[in-house]
Amino acid sequence: MIREPTKKKETSVTGCIRCGTCCKKGGPAFHLEDKPLIESGTILAKHLFTIRKGEPAYDNLKGCLLPSATDIIKIKSQKSARTCIFYDEESSRCKIYHKRPVECKALKCWDTREIEAIYDRNRLTRQDLMGDINGLWDLIEDHQERCAYETVLTLVDEIKASKTDPLLEKKALYIIQYDLQIRSSVIKKGNVDSHMIDFLFGRTIFDTLKSLGMNIRRKNGKHLFTTTIPSDPQPT
Numbered sequence: 001m002i003r004e005p006t007k008k009k010e011t012s013v014t015g016c017i018r019c020g021t022c023c024k025k026g027g028p029a030f031h032l033e034d035k036p037l038i039e040s041g042t043i044l045a046k047h048l049f050t051i052r053k054g055e056p057a058y059d060n061l062k063g064c065l066l067p068s069a070t071d072i073i074k075i076k077s078q079k080s081a082r083t084c085i086f087y088d089e090e091s092s093r094c095k096i097y098h099k100r101p102v103e104c105k106a107l108k109c110w111d112t113r114e115i116e117a118i119y120d121r122n123r124l125t126r127q128d129l130m131g132d133i134n135g136l137w138d139l140i141e142d143h144q145e146r147c148a149y150e151t152v153l154t155l156v157d158e159i160k161a162s163k164t165d166p167l168l169e170k171k172a173l174y175i176i177q178y179d180l181q182i183r184s185s186v187i188k189k190g191n192v193d194s195h196m197i198d199f200l201f202g203r204t205i206f207d208t209l210k211s212l213g214m215n216i217r218r219k220n221g222k223h224l225f226t227t228t229i230p231s232d233p234q235p236t
């Protein structure tokens with residue numbers, strides 16, 4: 001999830017008072033300058049998730065949902081909250097303060113010019129981090145192609161327009177199954193930590209379709225479209 005708009009507030013605050021508000025609105029997105037934080041192991045892949053290219057994401061500056069122009073790699077939130085996983089509620093401190101990402105350094109709630117200047121520039125992508133890992137990168141590219149958001153979003157529109165076209169639903173179900181299978185295969189055969197999957201492949205197509213208003217359910221290990229398909233997408 002991307003943070004709420006960080007518009008300049010009417011406030012007398014001129015410096016950080018460690019209220020924690022910015023850290024409670026979701027973790028930061030990464031930029032190229034943050035690459036060493038991940039390469040050095042300060043921030044692990046299991047702490048991250050990816051909003052894939054083309055996925056509808058909230059643009060804080062424009063104030064609306066837009067297809068993401070590139071991958072957006074972000075720090076995960078704590079369970080059942082949007083608070084960044086590195087925020088310590090008890091001490092109101094960032095656990096990696098001295099090595100925090102550039103967005104955290106730039107985000108000053110009393111003056112948003114710095115964050116606005118870097119917001120969508122030099123975003124770090126999965127290719128920057130894994131493009132030279134043969135095998136794994138091939139899988140990620142293959143997944144990106146077969147589960148491209150351009151295809152998925154077009155299918156959603158077509159299914160909504162046709163209401164119940166079995167062929168379109170079959171196409172969507174194929175993508176859902178492929179997306180789930182590759183995740184499970186990478187965990188089982190590749191011995192990859194399951195907590196890294198959201199970083200490697202983004203959120204599941206199943207979850208995306210549900211958030212876009214598709215009525216899908218799982219029964220006996222299979223996914224099925226149910227009869228009524230709402231016409232209004234549910235923003236994430």
Ligand code: SF4
Pocket residue numbers: 022023026027028075084085086087088093094095096097100101104
């Ligand atoms: S990395 Fe630290 S400063 Fe940045 S949002 Fe998380 S807790 Fe806050």
